Amino acid sequence: MTHPAPSARRSGPDRAPAPVTLKKSGPPRPLGLRVDLHTLSLLGILAVLVAVGGITEPEAFLDTGNLQLVLTQASVIGVVTVGMTFVITSGGIDLSVGAMVALASVWATTLATQEYGFAGIVFTAVLVGLGVGLVNGVLIAYGRVVPFIATLAMLASARGVALMITDGKTQIVTVTSVLDLGLPRSYVLGIPPLVLIFAAVTVAGWLLLNRTTFGRRTVAVGGNAEAARLAGIDVRRQRLYLYLLSGLCCGIAAFMLIVLSGSGQNTNGNLYELDAIAAAIIGGTLLSGGKGTIVGSVLGVLVFTTITNIFALNNLQSDVQQIAKGAIIVAAVLVQGRTSPRAET
Incomplete structure (x- = not known):
């Protein structure tokens, strides 16, 4: 009896191996270079603003006290922006950060709290921020409430509680x-x-986003939540942690604002949510999620704070300042739309 050759056994249309096609991908995209160019462009904008301030009001703007003031003012909103960067990178949004700062600041400055001194104020501010962040995270991650709606409701509620306390x-x-x-x-x-x-x-924040598993999971959830879930990431728990992180940053910022103003007011943190989102966006964080940069967000904060300082020193009207900020935000979003792979259809 003659047996077929091994090659003959594998022949036939049903058992033939599928053809493999190799795609010529070409050279890798210079993602690192693009980030560096964006950072350099922000540094260039900041340098231009410093030059404008030095030319228009050289004695006042370049004064050491004024530069310290600019950095101090940038610090409070900057801490909030760090937390916001994580949330936006994950594909979410937090409109309640300003209200969280207000609530934490007034709760930490009540007479009962101040009786416990420095530690009591710090602990209360951070605890309130974490508490509000926890509520946001539970509503969004486990209650499946849209982040925009959940944090918008918290914005109104936290402001109301702050007003009631004060x-x-x-x-x-x-x-x-x-x-x-x-x-x-x-x-x-x-x-x-x-x-x-x-x-x-x-x-x-930079180390957490760029050098830890937590940061990689954040980017993965923002890039494609379903793919992240299939890869074994607990998406709901990750989102809960992110809103806790945002609340923690707001609690720290509330304490900083207490130090800066020497008081607690229900109007504290007004429009912080818009400033933090704007700084993160012009810094290079994608509003659609999947990419975030702490360095860019910090530079965005410094750009906005410097603009505010220059306008104040030159006695320019605040409406012109708001128009300038709006133009910068629109320009940043347009640039993102042209450079982001998601914009391609």
Whole structure:
């Protein structure tokens, strides 16, 4: 009996191996270069603004005290923006950050809280921020409420609670150790303590986003939540953690604002949500999710804060300032739309 050759056994249309086609992908896209160019462009914009400030008001703008003021003002919203960057990178949004700052600041400056001194104020501010962030995270991750709606509702609710606590009045801080952080004698090598806190949060945020599994999961969820789920990522838990992180940043920012203003008010953090979102967007974080940059967000904050300072020093009207900010935001979104792979159809 003659047996067919091994090659003959594998022949036939049903058992023939599928043809393999190799795609010529060409050279890899210079993603790192693109990020560097974007960062350099922001540094260029910031340099131009510094030059404008130095030319229009050289003595006032370049004064050491004014530069310290710019950095200090950028620090509060900057910490909020770090948390917002994580949320937007995951494909979410948090419209309640300003209200969280207000609620945390007034809760931390009540007479009952101030009796516990410095530690009581810090602990309360952070705890309130985490608590509100937890509620946002549970509603969005497990309640399946759209982030825009959930955080918009929290914006109104937190503002209402802050107003109820203060009864519309300003709560003055009497704890000396807290107030001292805002005084020049507390500066470290000429750097205000609030700026050092901002720097620490920025470094921690950069490491968390770029050097940890948490950061990679955040980017994956923002890029494609279903694919992330199939890859074994607990998407709901990840989103919960992200809104907790946003609340933590708001609690820290609330304490910084207490130091800066020496009081707690229900109007604190007004429009912080818009400033944080705008800074993150012009910094290079995709509003659709999947890409975020802490360095870019920080530069975005510095650009906006410098613009505000230049307008104030030159006695220009605030409406022109808002128009300038709006134009920058629109330009940044248009650039994102042209450079992002998602924009291709």
